[in-house]
Amino acid sequence: MNQTTLTSPARLTATLKALCSARVIPAVIALLMPLCSQANPIYIKDIEVIRSFVIVTTYGTQGGKPSCTSSDASYKVAFNTHTLAGQNLYLNVLGAATRKLPVEMKRSGDCRDYPGHESLLGLTIKRP
Known part of the structure; x- marks a missing residue:
């Protein structure tokens, strides 16, 4: 040819x-x-329980943070475990943390659950 x-x-x-x-x-x-x-996976670093509130610290963050968060809370989100949804969210956080799996967080953009920390609405555990 x-x-x-x-x-x-x-x-x-x-x-x-x-x-x-x-x-x-x-x-x-x-x-x-x-x-x-999967370019920037987020992993759970620390879980702190204060009364009925759970504060989750991560090794990375997705996007920006709302103005209501404190400067040291750039990788922290919080939620309340008084509701069934909050208790289920806590189980998902614990599962991802113990298995060291990457997560994707659905955040609220406000600090309504715990002062100075963005509220966590949901969590998706990613496959490694």
């Missing part, structure tokens, strides 16, 4: 159009998304 026919502009254009089709791009993005979310 002739080298010019394999790399002709028309052939390259056809190949690029096929790769950029509506079916290929979403599939590539779907394959790459898990890699992006």
